[in-house]
Amino acid sequence: MQPSSSSPSSSSAHPPDHPGSKPPPPPAPAMGYPANPSPNGNPGAAAAYFAAAAPPPSAAGAPNGTAAFGVAYPYPAPPHHPPPPHHHYPYPPPPPQPHHHHYTPHPPPPTCLRRLLAAVVGAFLLLGAATFIVWLLLRPRAPAFSLTSLALSRVAYSPSNSSLSASFDAALLAANPNAKLSVTYFSPLASVSFTPSSPIAVASLAPFSQGPGNTTTLAFRLVVDDAYVGPDDAAPLKSGSGGAVGVQVRLMAVAVFDRGGWRTRRRVMRVMCDGVQVVFRGKNSTEAAFNGPPRRCDVVL
Numbered sequence: 001m002q003p004s005s006s007s008p009s010s011s012s013a014h015p016p017d018h019p020g021s022k023p024p025p026p027p028a029p030a031m032g033y034p035a036n037p038s039p040n041g042n043p044g045a046a047a048a049y050f051a052a053a054a055p056p057p058s059a060a061g062a063p064n065g066t067a068a069f070g071v072a073y074p075y076p077a078p079p080h081h082p083p084p085p086h087h088h089y090p091y092p093p094p095p096p097q098p099h100h101h102h103y104t105p106h107p108p109p110p111t112c113l114r115r116l117l118a119a120v121v122g123a124f125l126l127l128g129a130a131t132f133i134v135w136l137l138l139r140p141r142a143p144a145f146s147l148t149s150l151a152l153s154r155v156a157y158s159p160s161n162s163s164l165s166a167s168f169d170a171a172l173l174a175a176n177p178n179a180k181l182s183v184t185y186f187s188p189l190a191s192v193s194f195t196p197s198s199p200i201a202v203a204s205l206a207p208f209s210q211g212p213g214n215t216t217t218l219a220f221r222l223v224v225d226d227a228y229v230g231p232d233d234a235a236p237l238k239s240g241s242g243g244a245v246g247v248q249v250r251l252m253a254v255a256v257f258d259r260g261g262w263r264t265r266r267r268v269m270r271v272m273c274d275g276v277q278v279v280f281r282g283k284n285s286t287e288a289a290f291n292g293p294p295r296r297c298d299v300v301l
Contacts, residue, residue, distance in 0.1 A: 140257040140264060142301040143183060143210070144175045147249060147273040148217070150290035157229070157237040164229045164237065168192045168201060168222040170249050172271070173294060176210040181257045184209040186266070188253040192222045194233035194246065200224050218251075236280070243280060245288070249273040255301060273297040 148171045155166040170192070176183050186207050191199040201222035210216055229237070236243040251271040257264045276295060278288040 134262055135264075138178070138180055138257075138259060140181055141177045142269070142299050143255070144177060145251070145271045145273075145297040145299055146173045146175075146294040147171070147276060147290070147297055148173050148294045150247065150249060150276055150278060152247075152278055152288040153286065155237065155286045155288065157234055159234075162228055162231065162234060163226040164200065164224055164234065165226055166224045168224070168247070168249075169219075170222070171217055171219040172249075172251065172273075172297070173215065173217050174210065175215045176213060178257065179212050181259050182209060182211050184256050184258070185253040185269070186256065188218075188251060190220050190222060191250050191252075192224075193248045193250075194229060199250075200227040200229065244277045245280075247276045247278050247290075249276060249297075267301055270300040271297050272300070 149169070150171075151169045153167045153169070155164070157164050170190070184207065188205040188207065189202065190205055191202045193199045193201075201224045203220060203222050205218070205220055208216065208218070233245075236245045250273065253269050253271075254266050255269040256266055273295060276290055278290050280288045
């Protein structure tokens with residue numbers, strides 16, 4: 001049996017049970033955390049170290065009722081400020097951003113199709129340029145028309161129903177001032193009326209053509225059969241004392257200028273011979289005529 005030996009550390013940790021012995025002094029107060037709680041790099045040893053540490057002595061044994069040693073925190077906790085009851089943002093929230101749809105672009109057309117379209121567009125441009133150049137070189141001019149004669153015959157007016165029966169014989173002189181262009185008149189339509197009333201007789205004429213620098217006389221007859229004529233226009237006819245009456249002679253046609261294989265588009269032409277005075281030959285005469293030199297007519301093309 002070996003004698004038991006006691007070390008100073010064991011005697012200090014476990015003092016002998018003597019009635020007059022004093023307890024060992026308390027350990028130093030813990031400030032913060034140990035510099036190296038796990039010297040050997042073992043986390044379990046650090047946990048055992050803190051678990052085996054003795055709790056601090058009670059405040060009952062300290063003078064004035066204070067703790068035996070200091071607190072474990074080096075500085076007090078920050079003050080707590082509760083948020084205000086009604087908190088609003090100083091600025092309104094940003095508006096929602098628009099959502100852009102990204103469309104996949106269509107693939108480009110085939111090269112042959114683009115070449116065909118380019119060729120068609122180029123052909124139209126060349127044709128338009130050629131037409132414009134030809135038009136500048138030829139420069140179509142409107143034909144000139146003059147009234148050479150106008151005669152009324154078999155004039156019969158009925159005052160009871162304001163109806164008129166008569167025959168109008170007119171002749172127009174048409175001149176083509178273009179030295180390189182021919183002109184053709186399609187669907188000519190002639191009319192006659194008393195100024196400024198609506199036509200009282202209308203007649204369709206045969207189409208005709210004129211070469212460059214050509215002059216043509218166009219003669220036609222318009223027959224009026226029981227057409228209504230207003231009291232103001234028929235005043236010279238009712239009195240039977242002769243006098244003069246104003247007559248309007250008009251012509252409308254579709255004109256086309258051409259030279260060889262080139263021709264212009266169809267254009268509506270209007271010839272207006274207004275305010276032509278026809279004079280009756282005597283009292284109760286049934287015939288009247290236009291006396292004077294050829295009267296120039298207005299042409300709208």
